Amino acid sequence: MKNINFKSRMNIDLLIYLAIIVVSAVILVFLDMNKFEYNYSISIIEKSLVYAVVALSMNIVTGFTGLFSLGQAGFMALGAYTTAILTIPAAARPNVYYMNGILPALENAVVPIPIALILGGVVAAAFALIIGIPVLKLKSDYLAIATLGFSEIIRAVIASPMMDKITNGSYGLKSIPGFKSSLECFAFSLVCIILMILIINSSTGRDFKAVREDEIAARSVGINIFKTKQLSFIVSSFFTGVGGGLLAMFMRSIDSKTFQITLTYDILLIVVLGGIGSITGSIVGAFFVTAGKEILRFFDEPLVVAGVEIPLFKPGFRMVIFSILLMVVVLFFRKGLLGGKELSINGLKKFSRKKDEVSVGGVA
Amino acid sequence: MTSNVLKLTDMSIQFGGLKAIDSLGLEVNKGEIVAIIGPNGAGKTTAFNCITGIYRPTSGNIEYMGKSIIKNDPEEITKSGIARTFQNIRLFKNLSVFENVLIAVHLRYNDNIFTSALRLNHRQEKDMREEVKRLLESQDLYKYRNDIASSLPYGIQRRLEIARALATKPTLLLLDEPAAGMNPQETQELTSYIKKIRDEFGLTILLIEHHMDLVMDISERIYVIDFGKLIANGNPSEIQNNPKVIEAYLGVEENA
Amino acid sequence: MFNVIATISEVASTKATFGFSVIVQHALTGISVGGCYALIAIGYTLVYGILRLINFAHGDIFMVAGYFMIFSFAVMPFPLAIIVTLVATTVLGILIEKFAYSPLRNAPRMSVMISAIGVSYLLQNLATYLFTALPKAYPAIPGLKQVIKIGNISTSLVTILTPIITILLVMLLLWLVNKTKIGMAMRAVSRDYEAASLMGIKLNKTISFTFAIGSVLAAVGSILYFTDRMTVFPYSGSLPGLKCFVAAVFGGIGSIPGALVGGFFIGICETIIKAAGLSTFSDAFTFIVLIVMLLIRPTGLFGEKNIDKV
Numbered sequence: 001m002k003n004i005n006f007k008s009r010m011n012i013d014l015l016i017y018l019a020i021i022v023v024s025a026v027i028l029v030f031l032d033m034n035k036f037e038y039n040y041s042i043s044i045i046e047k048s049l050v051y052a053v054v055a056l057s058m059n060i061v062t063g064f065t066g067l068f069s070l071g072q073a074g075f076m077a078l079g080a081y082t083t084a085i086l087t088i089p090a091a092a093r094p095n096v097y098y099m100n101g102i103l104p105a106l107e108n109a110v111v112p113i114p115i116a117l118i119l120g121g122v123v124a125a126a127f128a129l130i131i132g133i134p135v136l137k138l139k140s141d142y143l144a145i146a147t148l149g150f151s152e153i154i155r156a157v158i159a160s161p162m163m164d165k166i167t168n169g170s171y172g173l174k175s176i177p178g179f180k181s182s183l184e185c186f187a188f189s190l191v192c193i194i195l196m197i198l199i200i201n202s203s204t205g206r207d208f209k210a211v212r213e214d215e216i217a218a219r220s221v222g223i224n225i226f227k228t229k230q231l232s233f234i235v236s237s238f239f240t241g242v243g244g245g246l247l248a249m250f251m252r253s254i255d256s257k258t259f260q261i262t263l264t265y266d267i268l269l270i271v272v273l274g275g276i277g278s279i280t281g282s283i284v285g286a287f288f289v290t291a292g293k294e295i296l297r298f299f300d301e302p303l304v305v306a307g308v309e310i311p312l313f314k315p316g317f318r319m320v321i322f323s324i325l326l327m328v329v330v331l332f333f334r335k336g337l338l339g340g341k342e343l344s345i346n347g348l349k350k351f352s353r354k355k356d357e358v359s360v361g362g363v364a
Numbered sequence: 365m366t367s368n369v370l371k372l373t374d375m376s377i378q379f380g381g382l383k384a385i386d387s388l389g390l391e392v393n394k395g396e397i398v399a400i401i402g403p404n405g406a407g408k409t410t411a412f413n414c415i416t417g418i419y420r421p422t423s424g425n426i427e428y429m430g431k432s433i434i435k436n437d438p439e440e441i442t443k444s445g446i447a448r449t450f451q452n453i454r455l456f457k458n459l460s461v462f463e464n465v466l467i468a469v470h471l472r473y474n475d476n477i478f479t480s481a482l483r484l485n486h487r488q489e490k491d492m493r494e495e496v497k498r499l500l501e502s503q504d505l506y507k508y509r510n511d512i513a514s515s516l517p518y519g520i521q522r523r524l525e526i527a528r529a530l531a532t533k534p535t536l537l538l539l540d541e542p543a544a545g546m547n548p549q550e551t552q553e554l555t556s557y558i559k560k561i562r563d564e565f566g567l568t569i570l571l572i573e574h575h576m577d578l579v580m581d582i583s584e585r586i587y588v589i590d591f592g593k594l595i596a597n598g599n600p601s602e603i604q605n606n607p608k609v610i611e612a613y614l615g616v617e618e619n620a
Numbered sequence: 621m622f623n624v625i626a627t628i629s630e631v632a633s634t635k636a637t638f639g640f641s642v643i644v645q646h647a648l649t650g651i652s653v654g655g656c657y658a659l660i661a662i663g664y665t666l667v668y669g670i671l672r673l674i675n676f677a678h679g680d681i682f683m684v685a686g687y688f689m690i691f692s693f694a695v696m697p698f699p700l701a702i703i704v705t706l707v708a709t710t711v712l713g714i715l716i717e718k719f720a721y722s723p724l725r726n727a728p729r730m731s732v733m734i735s736a737i738g739v740s741y742l743l744q745n746l747a748t749y750l751f752t753a754l755p756k757a758y759p760a761i762p763g764l765k766q767v768i769k770i771g772n773i774s775t776s777l778v779t780i781l782t783p784i785i786t787i788l789l790v791m792l793l794l795w796l797v798n799k800t801k802i803g804m805a806m807r808a809v810s811r812d813y814e815a816a817s818l819m820g821i822k823l824n825k826t827i828s829f830t831f832a833i834g835s836v837l838a839a840v841g842s843i844l845y846f847t848d849r850m851t852v853f854p855y856s857g858s859l860p861g862l863k864c865f866v867a868a869v870f871g872g873i874g875s876i877p878g879a880l881v882g883g884f885f886i887g888i889c890e891t892i893i894k895a896a897g898l899s900t901f902s903d904a905f906t907f908i909v910l911i912v913m914l915l916i917r918p919t920g921l922f923g924e925k926n927i928d929k930v
Contacts (some may be wrong), residue, residue: 026864062730066730068730068733134911134915135911138914139675140729140730141672141674141729142734142735142869142914142918144733145674145676145862145865145869145910146907146910146914147867148907149862149866149906149910149911150864150907150908150911151907152862152903152904152907153904153907156901156903158901158902159900160900160901161900209698218682221799254671259860263749265737265741268734269741272734276730280835300634314749314750315752316749316750316753317749319745319748319749320745320746320749322744322745323741323742323745323746324742325743326742327720327735327739327742328722330720330731330735330738331720331723331724334727334731336793340887
C-alpha cells in the first residue's frame with residue numbers, strides 16, 4: 001500500500017518534470033521563430049544550459065563523491081577542441097589553419113555533431129582515466145591543486161607550437177558550427193542532464209554518495225573506493241567534455257585562453273551557490289548566475305540619476321557583487337541556496353506541512 | 365581439521381617504534397560467540413582493523429575459512445563474508461536509513477554503471493529494495509526508513525549499523541563495542557539481540573566489549589589482550605578467576 | 621632604462637649561444653625570481669601548517685600589496701610608502717582570516733577551501749573594479765633598478781638584493797619560530813591544534829599572527845617582484861600564487877627551509893625553461909613538478925616528521 005503511494009508520488013514528480021520540459025521546449029520554439037527579436041535571450045538560455053551541464057558534472061565528482069576537483073576547465077578544453085576539430089566544415093579549414101596548416105589526417109575528418117560531442121566526452125574521460133590513477137590517491141586539498149595543475153598543463157599543451165597543426169596553437173579555432181536553434185542546444189543539454197540524473201540516482205550513484213559520506217564505512221560494506229572514485233571522476237569528466245563541446249558550439253570560436261582557471265571558478269560559483277550535492281541546485285544555479293551576470297550588466301555602466309553620476313556603477317561592479325554573494329553563501333548558507341536538497345513538488349508539499357508530521361508520517 | 369572460521373597466527377603490527385599487537389594468536393569456530401577484552405589501548409580495535417584489512421599486519425597470518433586474507437583489501441574481505449561495526453559508529457550520515465542498508469546489499473548484485481544508469485537492472489533494483497525492506501522490518505527499523513541516519517537516536521544508530529553489516533550477508537560478524545554508551549537495561553536487550561541474530565543469520569560473532577555482564581553472559585570463549593599481547597583465553601569462568609586478567613584490570617598491588 | 625628581463629627574453633627568442641655570461645645572467649634572474657617565490661611560499665607553508673588550508677587568496681594578497689605600493693608611493697616618500705604597504709598588507713591578511721576563515725573553523729575542509737577561492741575571486745574582481753583590468757605601472761623605487769655591471773654581466777640591484785633579503789628574512793623567521801614564545805605557540809598549534817588550545821595557547825591570536833607573518837613576507841616579495849616586472853594587474857597574483865604553493869609542497873609543506881629551497885628551485889627551473897625558448901611550458905612545468913612530487917614523495921623534500929615543522 002505504501003509502495004503504491006511511493007510510486008504514484010514519483011509519477012507525479014515525473015509528470016511535472018515532463019511538463020516543465022515540454023513547456024520549456026514550446027517557449028524555445030517560440031523564441032526560435034522570433035529569432036531576431038529574442039536573440040539576446042536565446043543566447044543567455046543557451047549559455048545557461050551549457051553551464052548547467054558542466055556544473056552538474058562538477059557536482060557529480062565534488063558534491064556526490066566528495067572529491068574536490070578543480071580540473072573542469074581542462075576537461076572542457078579537451079571536449080571543446082575535440083568537438084571543434086571534428087566539426088569545422090572541411091571547406092573552412094584552410095582558412096582556420098591559415099598560419100601553420102593542418103595535419104593531413106584531419107583535413108577532411110568531419111563527423112556529425114552528436115558523434116563529435118560524444119568523442120569530446122570520450123577524450124576527456126580517457127584523460128580522466130589516466131590522470132585519475134595517480135591523482136585520486138591524494139588527499140582532498142592536494143587533489144584540488146593537482147587537478148588544477150593538470151588543467152593548466154592541458155591548456156599549455158593545447159597552446160604549444162607542437163600542437164599547431166591540430167589545435168592551431170595560440171591562434172585558436174573558429175568557424176565552429178553553432179547550434180541551429182536553441183532547441184538543439186536544449187536537446188543536447190537535456191540528454192546530458194537526464195543521463196547524469198539517472199546515474200546519480202542509480203546504485204552507482206549511491207556508491208558515490210557512500211564514498212563521500214565515509215570512506216572506511218564504504219569499504220566495510222564492500223565498496224572499492226578507488227574504483228568508485230575513478231568511475232565518478234571519469235563520468236564527471238565525460239560530461240564536462242561534452243559540456244566543453246557544447247560551449248565550443250555556443251561560442252563558435254575558442255582558444256586556449258577560454259579555458260583558464262577562472263572558467264573553473266565560474267563553474268564552482270554555480271555549484272556552490274546552487275548547493276553542493278544538489279542536482280536542481282546546479283541547474284537553477286547555472287541559470288541564476290548566467291542570467292544574473294547578463295541582467296546585472298547595467299551595474300557596469302555609469303548610472304546617472306537626475307544628472308548626478310552614482311559613483312559605484314562602473315565596469316567590474318557586477319562581478320564584485322557575485323564575489324560577495326559567493327562569500328555570503330559560503331559563510332552563512334553553507335549548503336547553498338537549495339541546501340543540498342532537491343527542488344521537487346514533494347519537497348514543496350513537505351515544506352508547507354508541519355515538520356513533526358513529516359518525520360512521523362512518510363505516508364503522504 | 366577443526367571448523368575454524370577465523371584463525372590468527374603470530375600476528376603482529378608495528379606503528380613506528382610501537383608494537384601495537386605482539387604475536388597474537390586467536391581462533392574462532394563456526395557458530396561461536398567470542399569476545400576480546402582488555403584495557404583501553406590494549407590493541408583490540410587494532411586487531412579488528414587488521415582482520416578487516418584496514419591495517420596490514422607487520423608479520424604473522426590471518427586465515428578466514430582456511431584461506432589467508434592478509435593481503436586482501438577491506439572490500440574484498442567484506443565480500444568474502446566478514447562484516448563489522450565500528451567503535452564510534454560509522455554510518456553514511458547524510459543518507460537515509462534505507463539507503464544506508466541498500467548500499468550494503470550492492471556487493472551481492474552485479475551492476476555496472478550502464479545497467480544501473482539506464483535502469484536495465486530494474487528487476488535487480490527491485491529485488492535489492494525488497495531485501496532491504498525485509499531486513500529493516502526484521503530488525504524493527506522499517507519505520508525509520510526515510511529518516512536521515514545522523515538524526516536517529518544513538519541506540520537506533522547502533523542497530524542500524526548492525527543491520528547494515530547484516531545486509532552484506534556475512535559469515536563472520538565483528539562487533540566493536542556494541543554496548544558502548546548503553547544503560548544496563550539496553551545492554552540486557554542487546555545481549556539477547558546478539559544471540560538472536562547469531563541464530564537467525566547463522567553467524568559467527570567476534571566482539572570487543574567493556575561491559576563485563578554482557579561479555580560473561582554471551583561469549584563462549586574470551587580472549588584477553590593487554591599491551592598488544594594475549595594474556596589469557598578460555599571460557600568466562602576461567603577468565604574471571606585468572607590472576608593475570610585480574611592484574612591487568614586492577615593493576616599489580618605494588619604499583620597501585 | 622635598461623631592463624634585464626628584456627635582454628633575457630631577447631636571448632630566449634633568438635636562442636643565442638649559451639655563453640658564460642648568459643648563463644650567469646640567467647642564474648641571477650632565476651635566483652632573484654626564486655627569492656620572491658620563496659617569500660610567498662612561506663606564507664602558504666605557515667598557513668597550511670597551522671590550518672591545513674591551501675590559502676588560495678595568498679597570491680592575491682601579494683597582488684593587492686602591489687596596488688598598495690602604487691597608491692602610497694604616489695602620495696608619500698618611498699620609505700614611508702614601503703612601510704604603509706607592509707602594514708596595509710598585514711592588516712589585509714589578518715582581516716581575511718578573521719572574516720573568511722575563522723567562522724569556518726569547524727566546517728568541512730572543502731568549505732574552507734571554497735571560502736579561500738571565494739576570497740581570491742573577490743580580491744581579483746575588486747581589483748578589476750577599482751583599478752581596471754589594465755596593467756598599472758609599478759613605481760621605481762630609487763636605486764633598486766640601478767644597473768650593476770661586472771665584466772660582461774649587467775644586472776640590476778634588485779636582482780642581487782632579492783635573494784639576500786630573502787635569506788635574511790628566513791633567518792629572522794627561523795629565529796622567531798624557534799626562539800620566541802609566539803613561535804613556540806605556532807609550532808605547538810601546527811603539531812596538534814586541539815592539544816595546543818587545551819594547553820592554554822590562544823588559538824586565534826596565534827593564527828592571526830601566522831597570517832600576519834605570511835602577509836608581510838608576501839608584501840616584501842611583492843615589492844621585489846613588481847619592481848622587476850614594473851606592472852601590476854588584477855590577475856598578476858594568481859599564477860605566481862599557485863607556483864609558490866607548489867614550491868611549498870616541493871620543499872615539504874610546513875617546513876620553512878623547504879619553502880625557501882622550493883621557491884629557489886621553481887624560480888631557477890622556470891628561468892631555464894624560458895631561456896630555452898619553451899615559455900609556453902614554464903607554467904605547466906611547475907604543475908608537473910607538483911604532480912611528480914606528490915607521487916614520489918608527498919611529504920616534500922623536508923617534510924619529515926622530525927624536521928622543524930610549523
